[in-house]
Amino acid sequence: MSTHKLDISLEQELDALKLEGRAKPTERIIEHYIPPKGNNGPRYKLEGNDNEFIRLNSNSYLSLSNHPDLIDAADKATHKFGVGPGAVRFIDGTFVYHDRLEKKVAAFTNKPAAKIFNSAYTANCGLALSISNKKTHWIGDKLNHNSIIRAMRISSIPKENKGIFKHNDMADLKRCLDEVSPGMERVVVIFDGIFSMRGDYAPINEITKICKSYDSKFKDGVITVVDDSHGIGAYGDTGRGTPEFCNAAPDIIIGTFGKAFGVNGGFICASNSIIESVRQKADTYIYTNPLSVADCAAAIKAIDICDSAQGRQLLFDLQKRTNQFRQGLEGLGKESITGPHPVVPLLVRDTTKTHDLVNYLFNNGVLVVGLTFPVVPKGDETIRFQINACHTFADINHVIELLDQFD
Numbered sequence: 001m002s003t004h005k006l007d008i009s010l011e012q013e014l015d016a017l018k019l020e021g022r023a024k025p026t027e028r029i030i031e032h033y034i035p036p037k038g039n040n041g042p043r044y045k046l047e048g049n050d051n052e053f054i055r056l057n058s059n060s061y062l063s064l065s066n067h068p069d070l071i072d073a074a075d076k077a078t079h080k081f082g083v084g085p086g087a088v089r090f091i092d093g094t095f096v097y098h099d100r101l102e103k104k105v106a107a108f109t110n111k112p113a114a115k116i117f118n119s120a121y122t123a124n125c126g127l128a129l130s131i132s133n134k135k136t137h138w139i140g141d142k143l144n145h146n147s148i149i150r151a152m153r154i155s156s157i158p159k160e161n162k163g164i165f166k167h168n169d170m171a172d173l174k175r176c177l178d179e180v181s182p183g184m185e186r187v188v189v190i191f192d193g194i195f196s197m198r199g200d201y202a203p204i205n206e207i208t209k210i211c212k213s214y215d216s217k218f219k220d221g222v223i224t225v226v227d228d229s230h231g232i233g234a235y236g237d238t239g240r241g242t243p244e245f246c247n248a249a250p251d252i253i254i255g256t257f258g259k260a261f262g263v264n265g266g267f268i269c270a271s272n273s274i275i276e277s278v279r280q281k282a283d284t285y286i287y288t289n290p291l292s293v294a295d296c297a298a299a300i301k302a303i304d305i306c307d308s309a310q311g312r313q314l315l316f317d318l319q320k321r322t323n324q325f326r327q328g329l330e331g332l333g334k335e336s337i338t339g340p341h342p343v344v345p346l347l348v349r350d351t352t353k354t355h356d357l358v359n360y361l362f363n364n365g366v367l368v369v370g371l372t373f374p375v376v377p378k379g380d381e382t383i384r385f386q387i388n389a390c391h392t393f394a395d396i397n398h399v400i401e402l403l404d405q406f407d
């Protein structure tokens with residue numbers, strides 16, 4: 001037996017993806033991390049390239065990935081328990097660090113309970129598997145992250161039990177709620193806290209208010225779910241994310257430890273009954289090995305730091321650098337989407353120009369991501385810059401100067 005025939009078919013499918021412009025480029029390989037020195041923030045070296053790069057495409061907003069206390073915590077946990085759990089959670093794969101992290105993140109988000117996952121992606125899918133039944137209707141924002149779209153596909157059986165509202169359009173959310181079929185007992189309204197391609201945020205206070213006004217129409221009510229993967233740790237006065245920024249309390253909070261917290265893994269925070277349902281029903285939790293104890297110990301430390309004076313300073317630094325970059329872009333007359341989040345889009349609105357600018361920045365030692373059709377609609381071609389707390393004044397100035405020199 002060989003996979004020869006399948007290989008040929010797959011090659012054709014891959015060629016088609018390339019032709020449609022949907023193929024992902026070859027992955028660059030980071031070979032070295034160079035710690036901050038003098039006026040410079042950290043630099044990275046790539047395999048096969050002698051240059052040093054500033055990374056403006058990292059989600060590690062608080063720059064905790066290389067924090068010595070996180071590395072130390074991961075080290076200690078590994079030396080205590082080894083590198084792998086040996087089994088899934090319900091077959092004695094639960095270690096004290098898993099339990100501690102769940103309690104820690106539940107307290108941080110002000111919810112009674114939490115379950116941790118290998119990623120926010122699997123957390124979203126796990127939630128869908130846990131709280132959906134045939135009388136559940138799901139409603140989501142048009143620009144929701146792929147993991148939410150996937151979760152809604154998993155959960156929406158039959159598939160007409162689903163509504164999509166225009167991005168951040170509250171009148172359209174009401175339309176979706178009005179259109180829920182009679183007989184539905186449970187409505188789930190799910191949305192990103194921060195929309196990762198744009199850096200804008202969901203008006204959670206408005207969403208929860210609207211949902212509350214429909215709650216009594218359904219036996220199990222209208223449940224609000226925010227996936228705040230890009231907000232948690234990086235947004236709000238104390239880093240508690242978009243709910244804090246909006247002064248709102250959605251029913252369920254999903255997030256990742258893999259962005260501002262600088263580690264890896266996802267979580268769901270909610271009531272005790274929801275979390276117990278997740279433990280009993282979420283296949284993406286039950287049938288897969290958990291995070292390593294090293295990841296858990298590092299994530300616990302990350303939350304501790306985020307919730308300390310040091311964390312406030314990191315948030316302050318992040319905000320200062322974000323403002324500097326946003327003002328720099330504005331000074332150059334560049335188009336962006338305003339807001340305080342460290343995801344700063346530069347709207348180029350042309351595919352060739354976007355590729356040219358990404359290449360120009362790469363050739364000048366700056367890593368960024370260009371978003372072109374079909375990732376964004378034609379005409380919305382964008383370069384996404386992500387500011388991290390470790391970026392220095394000089395780093396940001398340098399990038400603004402480079403942008404100024406590009407024509």
Ligand SMILES: Cc1ncc(COP(=O)(O)O)c(C=O)c1O
Nearest residue numbers: 119120121145196227229256258
């Ligand atoms: C809203 C949202 N959810 C989930 C994810 C995925 O997070 P993770 O890497 O933990 O699966 C992302 C990241 O890109 C995201 O933006």
